[in-house]
Amino acid sequence: MEKSKVFFTKEITPEAVLKLYDALGIELPGKVAVKVHSGEVGNQNFIRPSFWQPMIQKVNGTIVECNTAYEGARNTTKAHWETMKLHGWTDVAAVDIMDEEGELELSVENGKKIKKNFVGSHMENYDSMLVLSHFKGHPMGGFGGALKNISIGLASSHGKAYIHGVGVPENFWSSDHDSFLESMADAAQSVVNYFPGKIAYINVMKNMSVDCDCCAVAEDPKMADIGMLASLDPIALDQACVDLVYQSEDPGKKHLIERMESRNGIHTVEAAAELGFGSRAYELVEM
Numbered sequence: 471m472e473k474s475k476v477f478f479t480k481e482i483t484p485e486a487v488l489k490l491y492d493a494l495g496i497e498l499p500g501k502v503a504v505k506v507h508s509g510e511v512g513n514q515n516f517i518r519p520s521f522w523q524p525m526i527q528k529v530n531g532t533i534v535e536c537n538t539a540y541e542g543a544r545n546t547t548k549a550h551w552e553t554m555k556l557h558g559w560t561d562v563a564a565v566d567i568m569d570e571e572g573e574l575e576l577s578v579e580n581g582k583k584i585k586k587n588f589v590g591s592h593m594e595n596y597d598s599m600l601v602l603s604h605f606k607g608h609p610m611g612g613f614g615g616a617l618k619n620i621s622i623g624l625a626s627s628h629g630k631a632y633i634h635g636v637g638v639p640e641n642f643w644s645s646d647h648d649s650f651l652e653s654m655a656d657a658a659q660s661v662v663n664y665f666p667g668k669i670a671y672i673n674v675m676k677n678m679s680v681d682c683d684c685c686a687v688a689e690d691p692k693m694a695d696i697g698m699l700a701s702l703d704p705i706a707l708d709q710a711c712v713d714l715v716y717q718s719e720d721p722g723k724k725h726l727i728e729r730m731e732s733r734n735g736i737h738t739v740e741a742a743a744e745l746g747f748g749s750r751a752y753e754l755v756e757m
Contacts, residue, residue: 508559671703672700
């Protein structure tokens with residue numbers, strides 16, 4: 471199997487994002503959904519709208535998000551819209567909270583743990599997708615990157631609980647941990663299949679706290695920024711990010727590595743690769 475290409479730059483600027491996208495050699499067709507992380511109110515680490523604005527404008531995209539399944543400032547459509555405005559997302563492009571009018575059921579082919587995935591119903595309105603992810607730690611997933619952004623990130627509020635609970639939303643906080651990680655891989659596959667050949671991914675390795683942008687109170691990053699990566703393969707992309715953390719000479723990396731290993735975060739990548747919608751083998755092309 472040919473290795474997936476992952477493009478890498480140490481430059482972390484809006485202009486470098488555009489160069490990474492151009493390197494992918496893809497022109498996303500039709501109406502483009504741009505998946506971001508809107509950031510929980512109080513979080514200091516999420517990537518700000520102004521950073522992504524030139525990229526969003528380049529593809530004439532619509533910023534998309536879905537409501538959360540836990541208490542906070544994004545768990546209802548009303549609260550989420552207020553957060554979008556507070557954080558400035560509505561100032562840079564059109565915004566769509568995709569599950570504000572319901573959800574869409576996607577099938578999961580040969581899923582390890584779940585056979586269906588629930589995303590925002592507005593996904594039907596888009597022809598392609600650009601996934602802009604902040605690579606950092608996560609209290610449950612170990613780390614968050616492209617795979618988490620298209621699984622949990624695109625799931626409706628109910629869909630998030632469904633993934634966390636491994637098909638039983640009521641088991642949100644009590645499901646088997648590795649089964650939850652495999653459910654994320656299952657859900658990610660359904661999204662990749664929904665946009666065949668029409669989805670691209672960019673990860674930013676900046677502000678790499680052990681905590682997710684979904685945490686209102688998050689730890690400050692303990693390691694230096696690394697750069698940005700882009701690929702048409704979310705599995706290769708996340709694997710490359712993990713590898714760069716381990717390869718870093720920054721002693722502060724131990725905090726992020728501990729978070730990833732204590733939650734067995736790499737298992738999501740392993741499970742996704744076994745499903746076959748991408749590869750852990752990649753060629754890193756430095757720009």
